[in-house]
Structures are given as structure tokens and as C-alpha cells.
Amino acid sequence: MTSSDAPAKSSTTSATAYDAIVIGAGHNGLAAAAKLGRSGRRVLVLEAANAPGGAARGREFAPGFRSAGLPHLINRLDPEVARDLGLSLSATPGHAMPTAVLDGMNEPAVLRGAYGETIDGVSAEEAAAFGRLRDKLAFQAGILKRFLRRPPPQLGAIGIGDVSTLMAAGFGLIRKGRAEGRDFLRMLLMNVADVAEEYLDDDRLKGLLSFDATLGIHLGPRSPTSLLGLYYRLTGEVDGKSGGQFIPDGGMAAVAPAFLKAAEGAGVIIRCGARVGRILADRGSTRGVVLADGSELTAPVVVSAIHPQATFLHLVDPAETGTGFLRAIRHVRTAGNVAKLDLALSRMPNFTGLTGRDHAGRIVIARSMAHVEEAFNPAKYGEFSQDPVMEIVLPSLADASLAPDGACTLSALVQYAPYRLRQGWETGKPAFLKIVLDILERHAPGIGRTVVAADLSTPVDIEAEYNLPGGHWHHGELQADQLLINRPTGAASGYATPIEGLYLASAGAHPGGGISGLAGWNAARHILAGGSR
Structure with missing residues (x-):
């Protein structure tokens, strides 16, 4: 009722x-x-x-155009929760979203399957190196995942369930061997930049890992402990595989x-x-x-x-x-660092280098690890990034009811946009919106001519709309x-x-x-x- x-x-x-x-x-x-x-x-x-x-x-953000809310994809839905509650949220088997990483200079690197089981646009050697790192991180995230489905242990009141969880985590490490156990302890509180540089050469892949580790968090890739954010993302599953993300059948609505x-x-x-x-x-x-x-x-x-x-x-x-x-x-x-952009477009955009089907996936603009780090730097001093990084999806491709026939919606999470903007968001929002639209134009030429309406929600707006102190989701x-x-x-x-x-x-x-x-x-x-x- x-x-x-x-x-x-x-x-x-x-x-x-x-x-x-x-x-x-x-x-x-x-x-x-x-x-x-x-x-x-x-x-x-x-x-x-x-x-x-x-x-x-x-909500409707322009006449005939709707947004499904702040989240625009799923990457952490717990399968046990879904089974226990009988949630009817699923994606077509084998249809984990592809992720295209754009740098504006080279062809996109497109990751397919559960977080890059295969990768287009990089060398075979680099794809193999990414696979080794992905498998290591997925294993380590799986150790931490054991602690997510129960209350955290209370100091001075460790129960049988806590001991069981700790023992299971320990056995998981032991089965992998002493070297993997040492590596887990070594990497646990590292920054994502050092880990990415240890394994990878391709700037786009290092940029993706840096973006995914810090999205929604007030950290840059070189900040201590930033790898924890990537572990969090990799606890999600699609088709039983770690790191997959999806838009459910029927869209995020x-x-x-x-x-x-x-x-x-x-x-x-x-x-x-x-x-x-x-x-x-x-x-x-x-x-x-x-x-x-x-x-x-x-x-x-x-x-x-x-x-x-x-x-x-x-x-x-x-x-x-x-x-x-x-x-x-x-x-x-709890001060947010991400702005949410909803665009009403008269037609579907065309991002340079992407095939039609890859537009239905996740599009990440993060040229390199340095790009993410430099985007973060101004936020430390209460300024928005002049060259932000962002994650983009086209929600109406999964749910046609979000836009009129022939039209399209675009959703982007744009980082970094600090809650406490020095100049204030009342004056800062138009300038930041222009920066974001200019970046989109560089990667999807002609998109500006198709914009029917633009709705940018800063952390201050998110706070007011959703009763979230600091606008932190x-x-x-x-x-x-x-x-x-x-x-x-x-x-x-x-x-x-x-x-x-x-x-x-x-x-x-x-x-x-x-x-x-x-x-x-x-x-x-x-x-x-x-x-x-």
C-alpha cells in the first residue's frame, strides 16, 4: 500500500x-x-x-524529458539481498555494460565483460596486464566483501559470526598462497596511482582506474588509501563476475x-x-x-x-x-564533490570513435591518471575543476519513456565540484556548466546544437533536493x-x-x-x- x-x-x-x-x-x-x-x-x-x-x-527536468534520479547505473547490487527480497532487477545475461574511455586523441579503449575481460583499442600485452591486475583486485575485493554482509565487529564484543568471517577471510588468503597474502596487506591502504603504474602503461586504463577509485570521494588518485574506492566498486557482480555494472531491464527507473x-x-x-x-x-x-x-x-x-x-x-x-x-x-x-548533469537532446549524440552499440554503455572521459589528479587539485581549495573528469550514460537508450520519440537523454556524473565552492554555486554554476558542455562538444561534435535543456545539480542542489547534508550521495x-x-x-x-x-x-x-x-x-x-x- x-x-x-x-x-x-x-x-x-x-x-x-x-x-x-x-x-x-x-x-x-x-x-x-x-x-x-x-x-x-x-x-x-x-x-x-x-x-x-x-x-x-x-523527475521531469524538461517538458517530455525525465531523469531516473541521481544513480544512472548499478555496480554494487548485492545478489544475496536481491535473492532474499525477490528484487526484479536484472540485466540480460552476458550484457554487462561496456566501458569506453575517451582521451580525445586516440581511439577509445573499450572494456567489455566484467570490468575488462576483453579490451578493444589497446595492445594484447596491455590487455593481458590489465587482466592480471583486474584479477588481483577482484580477489582482494572479494576478501573485503565478506565484511559487507554483516554488522562491523565491535571492539571488545567480538562475536562468533565475527570470528567466522575473519577466519573465512584468512582461509581465502591462505588458499591463494603466501605471496598473495603479502600483496593484499601491501596494497590494502595504497593509493590507486602507484598500483596502476606498477602494472600498466596505457594512460587511458590508468585514467579509468583512477576515476573509478575516486568517484564520489574527496581524494585524488595519489591520495593515500584511494585504492579502497576501487575495491568498493569491484565488490559488485554481474553474471557472478566481479566488477560488472549494468542498467536493469526497463532502465534505472x-x-x-x-x-x-x-x-x-x-x-x-x-x-x-x-x-x-x-x-x-x-x-x-x-x-x-x-x-x-x-x-x-x-x-x-x-x-x-x-x-x-x-x-x-x-x-x-x-x-x-x-x-x-x-x-x-x-x-x-560529508561534503560532496560530484555534480549531476541531465541533458535533454533532440537526437542521440555521436561520440567520436564509438560504434552505435557502445553508446549504450558507460562513457568515461579521463585521459590519464594525471588528468584525474589535476582535476582534483582545485577542489582542495574550494574551486571546481576547469578540466573535469566524468562518467556518461544515455539513459533513454535503455528506457525510451524518458524522452520523446527520436530524442535522447544524457546523464553525467561530473567530478570535481566541491560543495563549499569559494565563489558560491549561485554564480559558479553557469561557468561550470559551460565548461562541461564544451568538453562534451569536443568528444561528441555537434551535441551543443541538439541541447533542448540542461539541468545541472551541484552538491548544494543535491542536498536540498534529497535531504542529503553536504550533497554527498x-x-x-x-x-x-x-x-x-x-x-x-x-x-x-x-x-x-x-x-x-x-x-x-x-x-x-x-x-x-x-x-x-x-x-x-x-x-x-x-x-x-x-x-x-
Whole structure:
């Protein structure tokens, strides 16, 4: 049942009117609700917007042209989550998206299969070298992946499941031999630039690895620990192979309905247009929520699937958590660095060097590792890049309903675009948009003449549209000090929080962002297992 005016339980009913209330109908909130609902719990989801989906909520950005939301492809959907919730998100077997890397000078390097099983446009020796590196990174990402499907271990409270996971990871390394074990420990916190240079010669391939490792993160390829971002990307699977990415059948507009269907099938009630004004808590325990209109809804469990800062700085009485915890929450680094561009085009663009079918894949403009690093440098000082790197897809090729007949939509993630722009985005946005359109014109000559409308969402716009503090779609930096037992902070790293009965389930919780469903699914499993810290 999805409704903006579904009848609420009266505040005078018993505290068991609902077994759980979930705040936020993004994909993680719906995943948590579906898992709880399938266990027989009575679950209510409250969404402030007029439609579910969170950042995957579609919108019309020009007459007749629609965007499917912030994400424009899937690279981290967890197959166990998909199976358990019965998600109808799939791609045609064997159709992992190709990735074309453009440098404007040479023919594109086109990676096919799961992250470059074959590569067009490079020498056989370079393709083989990339294959060796890909296999090594995929193996290492697989070791880390074992820790993504369960709450992070809590210091001083290591359980049997934690020991089992650690032992399985250790056995995985042992089976590969001592040399691979040493290499894993050597590379774990390295920067992606050093790793790429160790294996590769082709600037385009090094540029791709650098881009993929740092997209959405305030790091450059030479920043320490930047390889972690690439591990994150490689935890995704397509056809059981690591590193693949895809647009599901029906396009990205199918993402939110798939999670919604799973929740509704589990008997979950979803109310849209229902903004939460306050989480009810008394002497360290929650008992429900108060909506912005003053109505009270009660439940012994409240699951917040929105940004941790939005939860604790705006919905919870500070007296319930303490100054130390609030200080840690305030200092979660969550300033976004990526702008989202949606273009309405009168016809499909033609990127130089690409065949027609490769336009349906992922197009990356990252000439080299140096290009990515130099694009990052201005962001350190509050300036946008004058030569940004970007990832492009043409969503209407997968979902014709996004554009009128014969027309096309283009979606691009453009990096680097810092949240705290020194000159301010009100004046900076037109200049940055011109830079991006000029780059697109160089790689797809004539595209400028086909632009019907352009919609650029800066991190400030993303913050306002999706209630994401800092405009960071991962709800906080994916860096070593904000992962595992530190995500979002040490006192709330295992989904439980200092308030009994209040849990976190957004990308701000372990294991972070991307369309994976893991944060919500893990949180629900933790609640069903007893929910203690």
C-alpha cells in the first residue's frame, strides 16, 4: 500500500500499533522494511517526499524529458539481498555494460565483460596486464566483501559470526598462497596511482582506474588509501563476475519500483508526504515519532534510513545522546564533490570513435591518471575543476519513456565540484556548466546544437533536493577512518545507536553507498537478531 494519505494509527492506540517505523523510502529504507515485514513485523515507512525512491526517485527536468534520479547505473547490487527480497532487477545475461574511455586523441579503449575481460583499442600485452591486475583486485575485493554482509565487529564484543568471517577471510588468503597474502596487506591502504603504474602503461586504463577509485570521494588518485574506492566498486557482480555494472531491464527507473514491490509484498505500509518532525525518545529509549503535522505514531523500533546528521542533528533531542556523540556526528565528513548533469537532446549524440552499440554503455572521459589528479587539485581549495573528469550514460537508450520519440537523454556524473565552492554555486554554476558542455562538444561534435535543456545539480542542489547534508550521495566519505567500526561514528557503527530502539539503515551506516541494499538489509537482520550493540 503506497499512499500520501493512508490512515495513520491514532496516537492513543497501544505502543505496539506498529512493530517498527522506518524513516525514509529510499532503497535502503525499503530494503530494511521489506526484510522486517517478511519476518511478520508490522512495519510503517514514512517518506517526506511525495513519492518513494530517495535518490533513485525520478523527475521531469524538461517538458517530455525525465531523469531516473541521481544513480544512472548499478555496480554494487548485492545478489544475496536481491535473492532474499525477490528484487526484479536484472540485466540480460552476458550484457554487462561496456566501458569506453575517451582521451580525445586516440581511439577509445573499450572494456567489455566484467570490468575488462576483453579490451578493444589497446595492445594484447596491455590487455593481458590489465587482466592480471583486474584479477588481483577482484580477489582482494572479494576478501573485503565478506565484511559487507554483516554488522562491523565491535571492539571488545567480538562475536562468533565475527570470528567466522575473519577466519573465512584468512582461509581465502591462505588458499591463494603466501605471496598473495603479502600483496593484499601491501596494497590494502595504497593509493590507486602507484598500483596502476606498477602494472600498466596505457594512460587511458590508468585514467579509468583512477576515476573509478575516486568517484564520489574527496581524494585524488595519489591520495593515500584511494585504492579502497576501487575495491568498493569491484565488490559488485554481474553474471557472478566481479566488477560488472549494468542498467536493469526497463532502465534505472525500475530501481525504486523493485524495492517498493518487495516492501509492499511483505505487507509494509508506505506513507509518502509524511515528514517526520521528531523522533520520540525518553531516558535513552525510543517509542516512535511525531510527524511535522503534530500527529504521533508509536513503535518500539525506529529505523532511520536517512542521513545520520539529518537524524541526530534535527530529529533527536540533544539531551538523549550527549555532547560527545553529537560532536562526532557533526564532524562526519560529508561534503560532496560530484555534480549531476541531465541533458535533454533532440537526437542521440555521436561520440567520436564509438560504434552505435557502445553508446549504450558507460562513457568515461579521463585521459590519464594525471588528468584525474589535476582535476582534483582545485577542489582542495574550494574551486571546481576547469578540466573535469566524468562518467556518461544515455539513459533513454535503455528506457525510451524518458524522452520523446527520436530524442535522447544524457546523464553525467561530473567530478570535481566541491560543495563549499569559494565563489558560491549561485554564480559558479553557469561557468561550470559551460565548461562541461564544451568538453562534451569536443568528444561528441555537434551535441551543443541538439541541447533542448540542461539541468545541472551541484552538491548544494543535491542536498536540498534529497535531504542529503553536504550533497554527498554516500552520506559520508568512504575513507578508512569512516568505514567499518567508524561508520558513521564508533558509538553508532553497528546500526544500533546510543538510543535504545533507534537504528541506522542509510548509506551513512556500514557498508556505505551505492545501490546495494546492504545497509538497510543488514540493519533489519541485526534488529531481528536482537538488535544489541
